[in-house]
Amino acid sequence: MVIGRLIYFVLAVIIFFIVFRLIFLFLGIVDGNAFVSLVMNWGGFFAGPFFGILPSIHLPPPLGIIETSTAVALVVYIIIAQLLFSLFKN
Numbered sequence: 001m002v003i004g005r006l007i008y009f010v011l012a013v014i015i016f017f018i019v020f021r022l023i024f025l026f027l028g029i030v031d032g033n034a035f036v037s038l039v040m041n042w043g044g045f046f047a048g049p050f051f052g053i054l055p056s057i058h059l060p061p062p063l064g065i066i067e068t069s070t071a072v073a074l075v076v077y078i079i080i081a082q083l084l085f086s087l088f089k090n
Contacts, residue, residue, distance in 0.1 A: 004088030011081035017043040018074045021067075028064030047073040 021043025029036055047070040054068035 001088070004085055007084045007088060008081060011077060011084070014046050015074065015077055015081070018047055018070060018077065021047065022070055022074065025065045025067050025070070026059075026063060028062060030064070043070070046077070049073070050076070 017039055020039045024030065024036060024039060030040065031037065047067075050069045050073040052069060053072055056068060057066040058064075059066065
């Protein structure tokens with residue numbers, strides 16, 4: 001049970017960084033302060049294996065980019081989290 005919670009926590013942190021990376025890119029926030037840089041760097045690290053799978057969609061200015069490969073990474077990590085949590089739930 002403890003292993004399941006630990007795995008779920010780690011994957012929740014990974015999902016947090018990826019979700020906020022998607023939000024920041026969509027809003028056009030790519031640089032600004034330490035928090036944004038932290039989220040963009042760590043989110044990019046976890047989404048990195050999925051870069052290039054699908055093309056990014058560039059939106060007109062005030063908006064930014066829909067990074068579809070990062071969205072794919074988010075879906076994959078959610079599926080992995082659910083599978084691992086169900087495996088260690090008992």
